[in-house]
Amino acid sequence: MNIGSAARATDLPAKTIRYYEEIGLVCPARAENGYRDYSGSDVHRLKFVQRARSLGFSIEECRLLLSLYDDEQRASADVKALALEKIGQIDRKLVELQSLRATLTRLADTCQGNDRPDCPIINDLARA
Amino acid sequence: MNIGSAARATDLPAKTIRYYEEIGLVCPARAENGYRDYSGSDVHRLKFVQRARSLGFSIEECRLLLSLYDDEQRASADVKALALEKIGQIDRKLVELQSLRATLTRLADTCQGNDRPDCPIINDLARA
DNA sequence: ATTAATCCTTCCAGCCGCAGGAAGGTCAAG
DNA sequence: CTTGACCTTCCTGCGGCTGGAAGGATTAAT
CATH class of the missing domain: 1.10.1660.10 (Multidrug-efflux Transporter Regulator; Chain: A; Domain 2)
Structure with missing residues (x-):
């Protein structure tokens, strides 16, 4: 083939x-x-x-x-260990992303999102 | 400096x-x-x-x-749009990771994880 | 038999966001 | 005057491909 x-x-x-x-x-x-x-x-x-x-x-x-x-x-335990480790990696990534999401959401919520220049998001980035 | x-x-x-x-x-x-x-x-x-x-x-x-x-x-709306889009990206990634996690967990749960070779995880990969 | 289209090959470059290291110039302290 | 810390540029590599160029092989249609 x-x-x-x-x-x-x-x-x-x-x-x-x-x-x-x-x-x-x-x-x-x-x-x-x-x-x-x-x-x-x-x-x-x-x-x-x-x-x-x-x-x-x-x-x-x-x-x-x-x-x-x-x-x-091979022992099925070897395969399972790999799967569990991968789940652990995913969990760590999930925690990180959820934290980012929370921060971004908090910032976005405080921003009016109108045509005025005052912006808490930019302010936060500029002075954390 | x-x-x-x-x-x-x-x-x-x-x-x-x-x-x-x-x-x-x-x-x-x-x-x-x-x-x-x-x-x-x-x-x-x-x-x-x-x-x-x-x-x-x-x-x-x-x-x-x-x-x-x-x-x-600039309008604060421009900044907010960027933040919201980033939140959307994060959400899509979260959904994806949660789905992966669920699949892996399901597979790991069905695997005995002992010293015998029979392994549902490998079986699933080999024949989905 | 010729052509055109499709497939296959190898090789080289690029993506992101840096990190590591080589080779060499510059500066401050003892 | 030397040592060591700091700076410079340039090149390579990471993961996991993707795109494209240049050219050979095969297949289908004429």
Whole structure:
């Protein structure tokens, strides 16, 4: 299967798939003409990566997840630990964003938002 | 004021301050020896940018905020619109992260997390 | 058989917002 | 006079791609 078909099958851009090969994440065979030749297993792994990425895992985490996937002997605890760590990262990000949101909302609420120049938001930025 | 002092005064790395000059955000005068020479106003603008950045505004948004800050005639509505748009961005990101969190939590909850290989998380990634 | 369209290849550059480091000039203290 | 702190410019790299150029391969239609 050429890269274009693999792209359609995985819903990933061909550029991304080439990049995944470049970094050694999913490496297809090559046809005689030099074209990349993706097997069913390759496509499967690409989909695996695509789903892991969409869940917020980094490329390196995807690499680890793939190796855990390949390792029939791994403990489910290892995978769960990775998921829990990712949840922790998300939680920290959520707290940060909620705090930002609160600050911005407070500032925006005190701003009249009319055509006059007086603006508490700018004032706050200029003199905190 | 040399860049080191400006860095201490603004709590920004000197590297960052040089970068801000490179992109035309805060451009200091130069002393005879070629050293950057930050005025009180420059330091003030650096602090302004630092606070705007910490609130989640991009560099380009900071540039806009600075120009709004400089413009004594601007309407507070212009500033407020920018803040509200940023809040909207944060909200979209929050929704996304909360959805990711829910999915990951659901997966982690169904995983025993023991030393056995059977793992619903990996299974989900491998066959969604 | 020729052409045109589509696919594929490699390579190079750019995005954001810096950070790290090399090579060298400048300045203040002892 | 030396040491060390500070400053300068320039180049590279991070993550995770994306866009584009230049050129070879394949396929479909004429």
